[in-house]
Amino acid sequence: MDFRIIRVPALEQALRPNIWDLVALILVIGAMVLIVYGGEQTTLPLSSLDVAPVSLDPVHLPLYALRTTLRMLLAIVCSIVFTFIYAALAAKSRRAEMVLIPLLDILQSVPILGFLTFTVVFFMNLFPGNVLGAELACVFAIFTSQAWNMTFSMYQSLRNVPKDLEEATQSFHLSLWQRFWRLDVPFAMPGLIWNTMMSMSGGWFFVVASEAITVGNTTVTLPGIGSYVALGIEKQNLAAIGYAILTMLFVIIAYDQLVFRPVIAWADKFRFEQTASGDPPTSWMLDLFRRTRALRALTLPFAALNRAFSNLRINWPAGLKATAKSGPPSRLVDAIWFALIAIGTGYAALRAYQYLSASLGLSDVLAALGYGVLTLLRVVVLIAFATLIWVPIGVWIGLRAKLAERIQPLAQFLAAFPANLAFPVFVSLIVHYGLNANIWLSPLMILGTQWYILFNVIAGASAFPTDLREAASSFHLKGWRWWIKVVLPGIFPYYITGAITASGGSWNASIVAEVASWGDTHLTAAGLGAYIAKATEAGDFPRVVLGISVMCILVTLFNRLLWRPLYAFGERRLRLG
């Protein structure tokens, strides 16, 4: 699993929280409140789903796996469409950008399982008594785990399109529509694909988590691997958990080989570089399509369609078109725009305040903050532990090219694997030995995310220049001096990228890791994740909103005050080559 925060480009954004972050935060909270409010107004009793009950018989697993995979695919399509529209809007319109980008930044700090709480109610009300509502809620949860970093990556690419290519498209009279498909999209492709891949591995975690979920009196059980595992937990069936893990392994490998390898190999041509570099990625699947006449013929209609689509002579309305003559932006329109934002934010703040203050007092806020600090403590300690363990191991592996070549795919695979499938194994052990849940549930938070630290450190150590290593050994640098002066600075930017991802993922995972059950035994660790999870189960929306808001603020501050400055420092001072 992974809950991506890789969106490295986004880290180059402003460091300090500013007024726009506040506006975005209020807008997000306000929207959550309004959705819940709308849901509560609908007094329709939510009948439980009329679905074929999930069975623990492993024979059904392939079918469950297929349904889980289809949900993933649907979500990724939604994410891509969203990315294209949102990023294009943010990149092309200065005024939209002012709101959209801070909003995106806040949205990606919102715990994904928090979204689920609202969207389940919302979608179930859209399609009362229909399984479609639950399916959509699940797809939407996956979408929220994937879309933000993809959008960030696309936005960054759109902002950095080389000026000369831009001028070439203008000078050759390409329409804006043509330009988007012939220049902007191809240029954004490598970043987008990398982020999509990262999003996908994050998505597995959430698809598993959102297939079986209870929000108040609404219980969703969608046939899939996630609900299979949930049933296994209820029935205390370790064998079933084992089957599910095996199936997931197979699904992820198949996905990688059949979808991502070919796409990466194909997209290699979009990498923006003027010289051919090292070994291009390869894929047997892509080779099969390229070399087999029948299969290639299959792709031709798509190529033709794509060409016709991208050559449509659509142009932006003349008013929107940025002409070369356009003077400084109009102050009047700016003023109106700011006023609209202020009114919207004010309204969102008012509604959120009214809704929350009706049932929550200051003591609730303080309690949530206290839990938040506990979870923060867990995240910090766990990242520190993972660092102490995986940095030396990663360096050791990374400096041995042959070994790194073999370990690296494994680490990446482990990062993609939804760790929550393995939770029951650990929980059963904790229950069996009667361990302290407050301590022993914590490692689950980092179970899936620690691999980001490992594979980024391996990547950093592999990329460490040989001449620097040779220089170090010729000056007899050894021991701690070698670590402090040579290797650690060299891998620092890579490590930070991994640690940021791991920390973001751990926050998200806390909602499923701080509460666990095995059969009838329920374990709880005190923390913000457990706070949100319990409020969700009880259908206590004000507390869910409060918990999510606190987590959102903590994650954002944590990122801005710690990770981004470190990242900026690493990029500026320690990036080699």
Add this chain to the structure above:
Amino acid sequence: MLDQPGKTSLIDIRGVCRSFPKGSGEDLLVLEKVDLTIHSGEIVGLLGRSGSGKSTLLRIIAGLIAPSSGDAKCRGETIQGPPNGVALVFQSFALFPWLTVLQNVELGLEALGIDAPERRKRALAAIDLIGLDGFESAYPKELSGGMRQRVGFARALVVHPDLLLMDEPFSALDVLTAETLRTDLVDLWIEGRLPIKSVLMVTHNIEEAVLMCDRILVFSSKPGRVAAEIKVDLPHPRNRLDPVFRQLVDHIYARMTQRAEPRVPAVEGIHGTGVGMVLRHVSSNVLSGLIETLAAPPYDGRADLPVLANSLQLEADEIFHLGESLQLLRFAQLSEGDLVLTEAGMRFAHLETDARKRLFAEHLVTYVPVMGLIRRVLDERPSHTAPEARFRNELEDYMAEDQADDTLKTIVSWGRYAELFAYDEQSETFSLENPH
């Protein structure tokens, strides 16, 4: 292929000015009252230093930027957006790395909505013409620089433009490749095989301009203005060793250095004046090296710029730039196409490292006002430190942001060499911490 009066003009530029916003809010004028007419059947060159606004003028004609004032017309119609029948060749090639050679060439035709068979036919013809046969399915990154620029030419020619605009098309190529491409292009032009009527090229390479153009407009810098118009009547193919050719090159060199002279009063510098002087970064190593070279035989203190440029393998633009830096520091003087060491320059050449640094520091403080200012501020403040922003703000009153960046970079690098002050990159502060 000279100016043919009586023919209708392709491009008409009248009194065009263009300014860009500067850091401090005022505008920076890069083009001032430029007139230019391009007729059918000529190759016109815009020659000038970097920053003389020649690329800006090219982009105004290409319809990529609009003039701030004045009149820019293409075939009698005011230019609004890229005009039809004008194609552009880029210094950086600007090829789409994800498209093959053929697809790159077809791109312009696709935008015009030309149907596939016709598109293919014309693209192949252009590829054939420019000598790219056999490379149709290659991607740009598989090609050498010269081949890539051929794709750039094919892509521009395939739309059969009346006017071909070229923005320093050879300056990203190595010497041999550039020469081959130039002669190929001139040959095609003379044989009348290019589907174009006129060419406008921007260059800072004097010999290139004399080799290819029928008419050369020499631009002066800051703000860009047409300083001279020179007709080149030599028949093609032109021979670089032809005495008439050499004479013309020397003449242009002299013209381009001439203008610097009247603007060297004691307190004022070459670009801008006082604290607002724009400094372009040259390593102190390069300056010392150049002074040593000038002091030694065969130059013995005086070098002819074209000869010096040739022996140091430098572009005219670069040698001017170095010469001006030395002139600013009063180590040398530019005059009539020559670079002459001053007495201080001669002394510098024969000093030891530490003494050189002292002399350099002395000249910096005396002749570069901003250096004197920084040193004074640091001396006066009790803490002996000052944030970079203090000086950046002052610089940005006079110049654009990127010029201020470049100037600051130069200040830091020269100041460090001269041990005038220390600079901490992390906190962006100047200090007197460890000089001397």
